[in-house]
Amino acid sequence: MNKFIVDTSDTYFLDDIYKDIDTLCEKYSSILSKMVIGKSVEGRDIVAIKISGKKDEILRCTQDDRKVLFVGGIHAREDFSVMLCMKMIDYYCHYYSDRKNFDGFDVRNIIDLVNMYFVPVANPDGLNIVHNGIEASSNYEALKVMQIWGEDHTYWKANANGVDLNKNFNDGNWEIRTCVPGTEVPCSDRFKGFAPSSEPETKALINFCKENNFSLMVTYHCSGNCTFWADSGTHHMFNGLDEKIMDELNKKYIYRKTKVSMDPKVYGCGFENWFRVKMKRPAFCIELSPFVEGGKQHPDSMFDELVWEHAKTTGLFFAVKAIELSNEIYGDVEKYAALTE
Ligand SMILES: [Zn+2]
Numbered sequence: 001m002n003k004f005i006v007d008t009s010d011t012y013f014l015d016d017i018y019k020d021i022d023t024l025c026e027k028y029s030s031i032l033s034k035m036v037i038g039k040s041v042e043g044r045d046i047v048a049i050k051i052s053g054k055k056d057e058i059l060r061c062t063q064d065d066r067k068v069l070f071v072g073g074i075h076a077r078e079d080f081s082v083m084l085c086m087k088m089i090d091y092y093c094h095y096y097s098d099r100k101n102f103d104g105f106d107v108r109n110i111i112d113l114v115n116m117y118f119v120p121v122a123n124p125d126g127l128n129i130v131h132n133g134i135e136a137s138s139n140y141e142a143l144k145v146m147q148i149w150g151e152d153h154t155y156w157k158a159n160a161n162g163v164d165l166n167k168n169f170n171d172g173n174w175e176i177r178t179c180v181p182g183t184e185v186p187c188s189d190r191f192k193g194f195a196p197s198s199e200p201e202t203k204a205l206i207n208f209c210k211e212n213n214f215s216l217m218v219t220y221h222c223s224g225n226c227t228f229w230a231d232s233g234t235h236h237m238f239n240g241l242d243e244k245i246m247d248e249l250n251k252k253y254i255y256r257k258t259k260v261s262m263d264p265k266v267y268g269c270g271f272e273n274w275f276r277v278k279m280k281r282p283a284f285c286i287e288l289s290p291f292v293e294g295g296k297q298h299p300d301s302m303f304d305e306l307v308w309e310h311a312k313t314t315g316l317f318f319a320v321k322a323i324e325l326s327n328e329i330y331g332d333v334e335k336y337a338a339l340t341e
Pocket residue numbers: 075078221222
């Protein structure tokens with residue numbers, strides 16, 4: 001069997017992603033499991049994957065299981081975010097099993113201390129549209145009259161109802177959230193929906209978060225090698241911890257720290273904004289890959305060079321932060337030092 005399962009040399013199609021999830025769960029059955037957290041508009045499974053160490057030993061944690069959540073593919077066209085989640089799962093399981101450090105991170109010890117959850121494809125119907133055209137959607141009759149903002153279907157960001165999921169979360173700002181002219185109706189990107197949290201994909205993520213007490217959440221997007229890490233509605237809640245984490249990320253990685261988002265009419269209703277308000281924990285949006293005007297995506301074949309080389313340990317970085325944060329929240333004095341070199 002190959003050392004690694006996930007192949008990111010070129011476009012990563014949905015069928016292969018679902019197949020690889022099953023293969024990975026089989027190969028790493030002692031630490032990896034999958035669960036279906038909801039169904040998309042077209043009835044596809046929205047899958048969450050959990051990496052959990054110490055399965056057959058008593059957890060060392062004294063409080064609730066520590067958990068951290070990573071989400072990719074909320075925006076249909078952002079292939080790199082999906083590829084990154086899948087490849088991190090593959091690599092982290094490999095290094096856990098081999099008891100080897102990965103780029104300075106003690107993978108085994110980290111995963112024994114925190115459960116890592118991934119939703120690699122939050123918007124599977126959208127990904128299918130980007131790869132195979134709107135004709136490939138079972139909602140084609142509705143989609144064919146919708147405006148595509150961009151040259152063709154590869155610019156699609158929304159789900160199969162033409163709703164931009166990252167403007168559909170009910171963080172209390174839905175009423176005031178503004179739409180760019182032309183995006184007040186279902187279309188390929190930026191329509192916030194006819195009602196807050198109206199979409200099945202939105203609901204699946206909301207329910208999943210409510211069922212789990214994640215210490216923090218990271219959502220991957222694809223534009224500009226920067227991070228959106230705080231908004232004016234919630235920044236005060238975290239006592240500087242969100243900024244501390246971002247400053248550390250900034251030192252170690254290429255992702256530029258942006259200013260606190262100030263206007264809820266503009267930032268409102270994203271998944272990360274909802275998470276901060278409702279779950280009362282920090283949430284970070286990481287924009288992978290260099291900015292391209294007009295939302296055009298880089299070729300999938302450039303993933304390793306543009307994304308993986310820079311982002312491959314970000315999952316472990318945030319897992320360590322989740323451990324630190326949960327210790328801070330719960331006042332746990334357990335030793336977790338020396339997780340990184
Ligand atoms: Zn995005």
